[in-house]
Amino acid sequence: MTRYVYDFIEGGRGMADLLGGKGANLAEMTRLGLPVPPGFTVSTDACRAYLVDRQVPEGLFDEVNAHLREVEVRLGRRLGDPAEPLLLAVRSGGRYSMPGMMETILDIGLNDATVTGLARISGDERFAWDSYRRLIQMFGRTVHGVPAEEFDRELDALRATAGPDGPTAEQLRGLVETYKKVFADRVGHDFPQAPHEQLYLAIRAVFESWNASRAVLYRRREHIPDDLGTAVNVMAMVFGNLGPDSGTGVAFTRDPATGAPGVYGDYLSDAQGEDVVAGVRNTVGLDELSRLDPASYRRLTGIMTTLERHYRDLCDVEFTIERGRLWMLQTRVGKRTPAAAFVIAAQLADEGLISWDEALTRVSGAQLAQLMFPTFDPEATPEPLATGVGASPGAAAGRVVFDNAAATAADGPVILVRRETNPDDLPGMIAAAGILTARGGKTSHAAVVARGMGRTCVCGAEALEIDPERGEFRVGDRTVRAGDLISIDGSSGRIYLGEVPVRPSPVTRYLAGDLAPQSDRLVSAVDRLLRHADSVRQLGVRANADTPDDASRARTLGADGVGLCRTEHMFLGARRALVERLILADGLNEVHAALAELLPLQREDFVAILAAMDGQPVTIRLLDPPLHEFLPPLPELAARVARAEALGQDPGRDAVLLAAVRRMQESNPMLGLRGVRLGLVVPGLFAMQVRAVAEAAARRVAEGGDPRPEIMVPLVVDVHELAAVRAEVADVLATVPGAPPIPVGTMVETPRAALTAGAIAGEAEFFSLGTNDLTQTTWAFSRDDGEGSFLGDYLERGIVETSPFETVDVAGVGRLVRLAVAEGRAARPGLTVGVCGEHGGDPESVEFFADAGLDYVSCSPYRVPIARLAAGRAAV
Ligand code: PEP
Ligand code: MG
Known part of the structure; x- marks a missing residue:
């Protein structure tokens, strides 16, 4: 019989196909002896089997029970035990990270009986009832699709009447009753009290979330295959919301935006991970944690060094501190900006952690392309006027022109706006800072030529009604006239009214020989990686x-x-x-x-x-x-000849041209x-x-x-x-x-x-x-x-x-x-x-x-x- 469930101590990072990225890395951390709460992973095989006919594969829950018992033995707590309840977190985690696309349910195991046990062992009644109401809400939303607002409305109402210290335990107990009513009204039956039933339904809900429309859309955009399925990680709950000596955070082993060395992250005390994501309160930097809880900070940074040396790459982590005790809830090789990718690859090679050959594999041509284009200052971008196809990257701002003559005659930067372009438009395209067309895609004439020249280009912006004769274009009820300022972003395809400030790329200045290779960390990294590429x-x-x-x-x-x-x-x-x-x-x-x-x-x-x-x-x-591409377009020529003839004038050369164009048509x-x-x-x-x-x-x-x-x-x-x-x-x-x-x-x-x-x-x-x-x-x-x-x-x-x-x-x-x-x-x-x-x-x-x-x-x-x-x- 196929095996579907693996304890964290059985897996490892090489098993991401089977255990998903999160499960494989939790297993890896467990094997490294890092403080990971005990748990197990239901494999992607199980999800794939489930998705065939939306039936839980036979024997799956027996396996889950067997692994759960091992966790219970290790922790000395049982799921559903009213005196000392074990609570579980159930998290999705596919082979490739799909941030926020699938489901998580926390606090599985709480019910009318265990909530008092939790209050007793935590010594915090408010916390226990608050956890219970979180469970009903997450479970309601994830398993039964009850909109979060239905619960939030009740929570907001309570908060509005609560005192300065927030709701009392009694009030939260009342809120749980209200939530249960909301649940029963919406779902048609009571909130399930049996902890094992909660667990099974949560696992099913995670399987189902693989095919949620937002997940499907995300996969399409990111080219992630649809048939991989997700794993489900079941882990003992640890609590960051048990008071000021608890908290939760995310951290990176280096700055993922710039690649600068040194840990970097956010921390929120007395909170659960979901609060960080939801932005309930403002987080503080990790240096603040070093003040609040120096021992946990030291432990965390030590673990992060271990992880970076082990993975030989930038890692990000999620952690929780429960009453001064640090727990690692996740790690992975972290996402980073193109600039950080270059800087980190070069640094790791310098540190001897990876070879220069390997450093090359850590960066891509697409990332270098991103670094070569000027960008709009993200702080200063307004709402876009319209969006087309980002056909040739870069950021360009200038005055609107509609033809070659205006483009070449202009003083300052211009944006050439055309329905589409043809070889005749070349002088205007050369003169313009950017090209904007209403028709055509990434391989249209405008796009190919613009890329060739390194010109910013947005094409196929179909919302634009271009009227060159009147010297204007319209988007809905807005009219933009020749001479008005617009800005276009050739990566995102966005078009803005007005001049959005642009920042030049230091990498391009270096490549063009205008900046010394040592001028900054990024340029030096690009220089050394390119030189290595040339040598191999x-x-x-x-x-x-x-x-x-x-x-x-x-x-x-x-x-x-x-x-x-x-x-x-x-x-x-x-x-x-x-x-x-x-x-x-x-x-x-x-x-x-x-x-x-x-x-x-x-x-x-x-x-x-x-x-x-x-x-x-x-x-x-x-x-x-x-050859006919070198002659004027037939309709234009025919119109000229007809006009001349109508006026009784001699069309002259135009008539000869027209005959030639007709012949060559x-x-x-x-x-x-x-x-x-x-x-x-x-x-x-x-x-x-x-x-x-x-x-x-x-x-x-x-x-x-x-x-x-x-x-x-x-x-x-x-x-x-x-x-x-x-x-x-x-x-x-x-x-x-x-x-x-x-x-x-x-x-x-x-x-x-x-x-x-x-x-x-x-x-x-x-x-x-x-x-x-x-x-x-x-x-x-x-x-x-x-x-x-x-x-x-x-x-x-x-x-x-x-x-x-x-x-x-x-x-x-x-x-x-x-x-x-x-x-x-x-x-x-x-x-x-x-x-x-x-x-x-x-x-x-x-x-x-x-x-x-x-x-x-x-x-x-x-x-x-x-x-x-x-x-x-x-x-x-
Ligand atoms: C080609 O067809 O790939 C090519 C390089 O020629 P052109 O783009 O000029 O047709
Ligand atoms: Mg060709």
Whole structure:
């Protein structure tokens, strides 16, 4: 028969799956000889068995009784004994901490008879009746769902009439009678007097609380599986509310907010743990306890040192002092802020408690990301005006603008507010301190570009009705006009009216080289952990950078090269007109003339980028997006032409443009004329770009530099496409003297490219996985609509756990990645394979890419330190 119950002396910290985190740690403390009240744990197995058909598994309560007897023998008290009653605390505790989500019932065992026994042994009648009324209330609420207010109302009424010292024992006895009536009225039967029945019902109620709606919601948000179940800890009660020499508190072995060494905590005298949580009275610091009860304080700090050395990590504890005697009610490895995580990991490594490798595992890329963004001063944040998707973290405040012109012309910081953004908005996005959109999710254009630039961005704020023509947006009945100040929080997605004060991040200042590594505890910890990550990581970290500025920023942030230079970003702004000329060209001669004008501009770009990344690889991708993206939107153009015609004017160039846009219009542009297809269809386009690369490299060589360009072909689906481009590239390269050898490789960003990677590797000198398009085409989910579309609904309902555009989908896209690596390298041993989709900067994905044997990840410059850390973690 399955065994369901374990005494604290039988368990240990390694048994958290079975005993829950709390039970396993209580067992560990018991084994360490620390003062834990005797008790036992009903396992998660029992809960899971219960949840199948909501029947208590057979034999469970017999086991509970047997363990209870052992506790009774140890303490010399019995449950239900009217003379010397044992009372029990029943607490939930799953594998993962779910603070406040499940149930606790204290004082089990009190009834009309035992309450007098408790009064006698405690010598405190008031305390005994107060405990009894607490039991009826907690039991009523937890087991039968009686709202706490029904009891609180009675308690408040009594408090209002009680004298300055609070209710008398007699009054509390009266309150118990009232509570019993409330209970019976609400529940339909009397409060159960049999202590064992109370215990069984409490255990059941804890099982049931696993599926309480708030617990289900919490698990979904925290990605905790629904089928784990909770354990139930049954423990002898100790009382912190027995007078001034008693009390209860919580404490941390270090400051969980900053990581500063030294115990840190709160204490409440003459109180039970629930009073601390409920904030009934203000707590005092632990130093106050050192004054009130120096012996218990010394004992507590001694135990905390023992625990920290034993767990080799920050621990938090809950304790109770009962008439000068200290009891430990809980411990666990404590939650902490990202700053504290770095500081503590470095301190523990300094103290020799853990190795530097282990210290790396104690921090995460996601935590580093949090530390890099400026934040709003939490003391100064008002009620949010609306909430969208936190798409690119940071805190930005500025005046509202609705277009590029206003953004670039503004003096102070601005927030660019758009329904959604497109590549045309780039100048405004660059000029703005933050970007706010009403549509789109974390992978929308605005989000991707903003993250790339390290700009704060909130997108998909659907409550915003944006009216750029009138220069305003509305949220309900409030109107915000161009020029009004707003603030946006790119982590929480909150939008505030007015300017909320912002604090810059010292970590970013350090990473940018503006702060010395020793400048404070946090910066020094980040510095040392990152340096250790660099010393152990196998995975290279390159940057996605399209400009010389981006490239040098990436280098400062520790990039090992440029993994993706998107040349289409070089055709925006003033050069747009040249691209328009190319598109409108009539005949080969005009095409060549347009390309000839673009060539020197591209060459200068490449010279500067190669200089910024001297000695490091720079992967330059040939033009990718559909050409019509460079032309004005069809509706706008059509309206202009119609207006001119209606007024009897000559639409001129607009008419030619309109015809071109109509000609190039595609139903599915993302599946249309883009990538390598464009290069094969527009004669001379790729040749011009290749020439620009080669000439730039030759110039750098002549200048004494060490340029290492690589040419990359986008959106290949078939080896013949690549073969055709390669032949053209080779022809061009042969005509440029003085250039170093320039490898030619391909993006693998369609399922077909991955599935035929062996053949493609025959023509490719390297692969770079474009996981943005690979995810889009594998899932058939549009990467541009993101979480504003059905994907948001899928996430909410738990159909997909995380957006596949954010964290690589290991089961699907991941298989294609592994296949491409294996078959590519089988065909061409030693083939370099990197990744340059957004996933290259996602810490969880980076660990997958390391495991898949990739050579490097490439991500936006600001994510380079995050990827370095994640790559380090993946190596230890
Ligand atoms: C990709 O598809 O993953 C990629 C890097 O290319 P882009 O995002 O420019 O389409
Ligand atoms: Mg792509």
